[in-house]
Amino acid sequence: MQRILNNPDNIVDEMLKGFLKAHSDIVEATENPRVVKAKNIPEGKVGVITGGGSGHKPAFVGYCGKNLCDAVAVGEICSSPTAAAFLDAAKVADQGKGVACLYGNYSGDNMNVKMAVKQAKKAGITVKTVVANDDVASAPKTEREKRRGVAGEVLMWKVGGAKAAKGGDLDEVIAAAQKAIDNTRSVGIGLSPCTLPAVGHPNFEIKDGTMEVGIGHHGEPGIEVCELESAEKMAKRMVDVVVPDYPFEAGDEVVVLVSGLGATPVMELYVLYDEIDKLLTEKGIKTHKAYVGNYFTSLEMMGATLTIMKLDDELKELIDMPAESMGLKQF
Amino acid sequence: MATFKNADGKPILLKMVKGIQDNKAYLGEVDGLIGDGDHGMNMNKGFSVFEERFKDETFTFTEGLDELGTILLNEIGGSMGPIYGTILMDMAEAGEDLEEIGVAELAKMLEAGLAGLCEIVDAKVGDKTLVDTLSPSVDVLKAAAEGGKDFKAALEEMKEAAAKGRDSTKDMVAKFGRSSRLGERSRGVLDAGATSCCIILTAMADGITELL
Numbered sequence: 001m002q003r004i005l006n007n008p009d010n011i012v013d014e015m016l017k018g019f020l021k022a023h024s025d026i027v028e029a030t031e032n033p034r035v036v037k038a039k040n041i042p043e044g045k046v047g048v049i050t051g052g053g054s055g056h057k058p059a060f061v062g063y064c065g066k067n068l069c070d071a072v073a074v075g076e077i078c079s080s081p082t083a084a085a086f087l088d089a090a091k092v093a094d095q096g097k098g099v100a101c102l103y104g105n106y107s108g109d110n111m112n113v114k115m116a117v118k119q120a121k122k123a124g125i126t127v128k129t130v131v132a133n134d135d136v137a138s139a140p141k142t143e144r145e146k147r148r149g150v151a152g153e154v155l156m157w158k159v160g161g162a163k164a165a166k167g168g169d170l171d172e173v174i175a176a177a178q179k180a181i182d183n184t185r186s187v188g189i190g191l192s193p194c195t196l197p198a199v200g201h202p203n204f205e206i207k208d209g210t211m212e213v214g215i216g217h218h219g220e221p222g223i224e225v226c227e228l229e230s231a232e233k234m235a236k237r238m239v240d241v242v243v244p245d246y247p248f249e250a251g252d253e254v255v256v257l258v259s260g261l262g263a264t265p266v267m268e269l270y271v272l273y274d275e276i277d278k279l280l281t282e283k284g285i286k287t288h289k290a291y292v293g294n295y296f297t298s299l300e301m302m303g304a305t306l307t308i309m310k311l312d313d314e315l316k317e318l319i320d321m322p323a324e325s326m327g328l329k330q331f
Numbered sequence: 332m333a334t335f336k337n338a339d340g341k342p343i344l345l346k347m348v349k350g351i352q353d354n355k356a357y358l359g360e361v362d363g364l365i366g367d368g369d370h371g372m373n374m375n376k377g378f379s380v381f382e383e384r385f386k387d388e389t390f391t392f393t394e395g396l397d398e399l400g401t402i403l404l405n406e407i408g409g410s411m412g413p414i415y416g417t418i419l420m421d422m423a424e425a426g427e428d429l430e431e432i433g434v435a436e437l438a439k440m441l442e443a444g445l446a447g448l449c450e451i452v453d454a455k456v457g458d459k460t461l462v463d464t465l466s467p468s469v470d471v472l473k474a475a476a477e478g479g480k481d482f483k484a485a486l487e488e489m490k491e492a493a494a495k496g497r498d499s500t501k502d503m504v505a506k507f508g509r510s511s512r513l514g515e516r517s518r519g520v521l522d523a524g525a526t527s528c529c530i531i532l533t534a535m536a537d538g539i540t541e542l543l
Binding site: 009053076077078079080081082083084085107108111112114115146196198203204218219220221 | 363373376404406411452
C-alpha cells in the first residue's frame with residue numbers, strides 16, 4: 001500500500017486538521033470535531049447542511065463555503081457521520097429559519113439523519129431533507145427510491161446553497177434541491193479498486209484490462225464487467241445509461257459533470273469529456289455548463305462518473321450563481 | 332446459580348469487547364464480499380474506545396451496555412452505530428433497575444433491544460440482516476424463561492440459535508443495507524451484521540456463564 005499515512009485509524013481527524021488549516025479563509029472548526037462550518041455565514045438565511053463518509057474528497061467538507069453548504073458532518077472512511085454530528089451541523093447552521101439537510105441515499109446516512117432530525121425537533125430546530133438518488137446503475141427506474149446518491153449531490157448542493165443564499169425559505173430551498181436531484185442522472189465506470197487505509201488491501205477486485213460499468217463510490221458492484229475500452233466507447237456506454245433514463249432529449253439544456261474517482265489523471269477526464277460532448281451534441285442536447293475534475297472521488301479508485309442535470313430557468317440561475325468552497329469555486 | 336448480579340457484569344462487557352477485537356479482520360473480510368469492508372474496523376474502533384475509557388472504572392452490566400451503546404451511537408456512526416447503539420442502550424434501559432439478572436430478565440432485555448432496533452429499521456427475519464441472528468436468540472431465551480430452563484443451558488441454546496441464525500443469512504438475498512443493491516449477487520455470503528451480532532451474543536453468553 002503506497003499511501004501517505006501516520007496511524008491509519010486517525011486519518012480522518014488528521015485530514016480535518018490539515019483541511020481546516022489550508023482553507024482557513026473559507027471554513028472553520030466547531031465544538032464538534034466532526035463538524036466543519038463555513039466562515040461568515042450571511043445572517044438570516046435558511047441553513048444548508050450535508051454530511052457523509054470520508055474518502056470522497058472534495059465531498060463532503062469540500063462543499064462547505066459561500067453559497068453552498070453552511071455546515072458539514074464528517075464520518076469515518078466510507079461510513080456515515082453520527083446522528084450527533086448531523087445534529088450539531090444543524091445547530092451550527094440554524095438561524096431560526098430552519099435547515100435543509102441535503103444528503104445521499106445510503107442506509108447509514110438515512111438512519112443517522114432520521115435520528116438527528118428527531119433530536120433537532122426536540123431542540124426547536126426544523127430540519128427538512130432531500131435524499132440524493134442520481135446513480136442510475138444502482139436500481140431500476142421503477143425503484144428510484146433505492147438508488148444511491150453520487151456526484152449529482154454536488155449539483156444538489158450548488159442549487160440548494162444558491163437558493164438559500166438568494167433568500168429562499170426552507171420549503172423553497174428544499175423544493176429547488178429536490179428538483180435538482182430529480183433532474184439529475186449519473187453513472188460511474190471503475191477501472192481499479194480502492195483500499196481503506198486501515199484495512200490495507202482492496203476489498204474488491206477489478207482485473208487489469210477490465211472495467212466495471214455502474215460501480216458505486218464504495219466499490220458496490222455495477223451492472224456489467226467488460227474489457228477495458230477506448231475513451232470513445234466508454235463515453236458511449238455512459239451516455240447510453242444516463243441519457244435514456246431521465247430521459248434527456250433534443251433541445252434540453254443541461255449541466256454536465258465529469259468527475260474522476262480519485263486516481264485517474266485529470267487530463268484523461270478531458271479526453272472522456274470531449275467524447276461525451278460529441279455524443280450529446282449529436283443528440284441535440286445543449287451543454288449550458290460543464291464541470292470536469294475530481295468533484296466526488298472514491299479514495300484511489302481509477303475511473304470516472306458522468307452526471308447530467310436538465311436545467312430550467314430557476315436551476316440555470318442557481319447553477320450560474322457564484323460560489324466559493326474548496327471543491328467548487330465559481331466566479 | 333440461576334442469576335448473576337448486575338453489579339458483577341463488567342467482565343461480560345470486556346468479553347464482548349475482546350470478541351469484536353479478535354474478529355476485526357474476519358468481519359472486514361465478510362463485509363468486503365458484499366459490503367464495503369469497513370465493518371470490522373468500525374466495530375473494533377467503537378468497542379476499543381469503550382475498553383480504553385472504562386477498563387479502569389467500576390460499572391454494572393447494564394451501565395456497561397449503556398456506555399458502549401452510547402459510544403457506538405455518538406462516536407462511530409455508519410449503519411452499525413445507530414443499530415448497535417439502539418440495541419445496547421434499549422437493553423440497558425430495560426434492565427437498569429435490576430440487581431439480579433436471570434434468564435427471564437435477560438430475555439426481556441434482549442427483547443427490548445430488538446424492539447428498539449425494529450423502530451429504526453424495517454428489516455424482518457429473512458432479509459439477511461442482524462435481525463436473523465438477534466430474533467431467534469430472543470425467541471430461545473423467552474422460551475427458556477417460560478419453561479423454567481436452567482440459565483446455563485438456556486445460554487448454550489441461545490448461542491446455537493444465534494449461530495444458526497447467522498448461517499441462515501448465507502442463502503438469503505439481501506433486502507436492506509448496502510448489500511441489498513446486489514440482489515441475487517448477495518446470495519452465498521454471510522451477512523456481516525448477522526456475523527458480528529453472533530460474536531457479541533456468544534461472548535455475552537460466555538461471560539455470563541463464567542459468573543454463574
